[in-house]
Amino acid sequence: MASFSIEDFVGDGVLKELIPKLLEEGWDDVPTLKIMNPEDMDAINMTQHQKDALEIRTYLHDRALMQYGDKLEASRKSLPELLNLSTADLSSQFGMRRGHIASFTDRNNKCTDPLPKSYGLPARKLTVTPSRSNTIYKMQTIRKSFCRSSTNNDRSLEESLADFKIKDGYIFKGIVAAGPAEPRACGCIQPPPVVDNVAPYSAIENISVQRLTPEYKIGMERLVKTKTPPMKASELWRDKPAVLLCIRRPGCIMCRAEAHQLYAKKPIFDALGIQMFAVLHEHIESEIKDFWPRYWGGVVVFDRTMGFFKALGGGKLxxxxxLSGFVFNPRAIANYKRAKSMGIEQNFKGEGEIKGGLFIVGPGGTGIAYQFIERNFGDWAPVAEVVEICARLKNQQQDEGDSSRSPQEHK
Known part of the structure; x- marks a missing residue:
């Protein structure tokens, strides 16, 4: 699986000299860099070689083939030219292995789900000096595109979200989701039960958490040098809604795959004004260094008391x-194979029996909008569903903001 480190992404090619400019202009993480369009490239005066290099590396990153980035880029061929090369040429000129050639030439074979075409940025004429405002414009454009495309989503989900209301001052109605409860070992082993109701906001607002990493940007320190003091979890979403991915074990191949898939959609969450946090219940520094930013470039926090994990289980872990949860569980094995096919490395350090999941929490004290429970090892919250709910949460905030404005403000 390709790393989310900018330094790993640009390699030793012609994009390396652009790193200071990319940082200055706000193209400071891999998911955002990958959605640059031709006019964005022109705005920072990229050469044709640099444009070709970015296209090649984006294509390779989607297929976990970044080890060939420097060689392919040095050929000074464009991506279409490289894709038209024969198997023999790819092998002899670039040392590409047979299995990797199959992945490279299959234009539909991606290790990560691509951003939908509706999120593509339209051509635009810049009337100002290139600056960080270009990135803001870009995110606004993605937001508008998403809002237009979200009208065709599943009706049952729309109905569930339509009556989002704050109850008792702090709790959304919410949605609880989990993987299917399939029998194991020919029905001899029953899957563990999961809660049917969203956790009360009071179960998570006062959890003590500690930031272990910042949000990844180009050239920053890999870990927070000074220990940050513990704080209430509610501080994380005080001003903006948040997605909290509760990781069972950062060295787990399935946990890494889920984190990578979710963080790959960072430009969408940025456009929706959603923060992204990974929550760990163990603090093993070597594991954090391996996990961040390679598989997850967002903030990582430590939940010492396992409060979020208890909330997912209705008050208990x-x-x-x-044996019962993996070896005799066909769905868990399928989840493992899915992650394995993405070329992800793994280790077995740390506690791996405590199930994780995901929360979407509204800003301030508005409550939990959604929670997903990892019923089977390796179950993922569907990314499309997470994005959909975040979009509707954003729309609700906008509607509430509009309704609170005076008639004069609407003019």
Whole structure:
């Protein structure tokens, strides 16, 4: 699986000299850099070689083939020219292995789900000096595109979200989701039960958390040098809504795959004004260094008391044994194979029986909008569903803001 480190992404090619400019202009993380359009490239005076290099590296990153980036870029061929080369040429000129050639030439074979075409940025004429405002414009454009495309989504989900209302001052109606409860070992082992109701906001607002990493940007320190003091979890979403991905174990191949898939959609979450946090229940520094920013470039926080993990289980930790939860569980094995096919490395350090999940929390004290429970090892919250709910949460905030404005302000 390709790394989310900018330094790893640009390699030793012609994009390396652009790093200071990319940082200055706001193209400071890999998911955002990958959505640059031709006019964005012209705005920072990229050469044709640099444009070709970015297109090649974006294509390779989607297919976990970044090890060939420097060689392909040095050929000074464009991506279409490289894709038209024969198998023999790819092997002899670039040392590409047979299996990698198949992945490279299959234009539909991606390790990560691409951003929908509706999120593409339209051509635009810049009337100001290139600056960070270009990035703001870009995110606004993505937001508008998403809002237009979200009208065709699943009706049942829309109905569930239509009556989002604050109850008792702090709790949304919310949605609880989990993977299917399939029998294991021919029905001899039953899957663990999961809660049917969204966790009360009071279960998470006062959890003590500690920031272990900042949000990744080009050239920043890999870890927070000074230990940040513990704080209430509610501080994380005080001003903006947040997605909190509760990681069972950062060295787990399935956890890494889920984190990578979710963070790859960062430009969408940025456009929707959604923050992204990964929550760990163990603090093993070597594991954090391996996990961030390679698989996750967002903020990582430490939940020492496992409060978020208990909230997912209705007040107690949701746990499963390796034998009953994995070996005799066809769905968990399928989840493992899915992650394995993405070329992700793994280790077995740390506690791996405590199930994770995902929360979407509204700003301030508005409550939990959505929670997903990892019923089977490796179950993921559907990314499309997470994005959809975040978009509707954003729309609700806008509607509430409009309704609170006076008639004079609307003019």
């Amino acid at each position: 949701l746990k499963d044994k390796f």
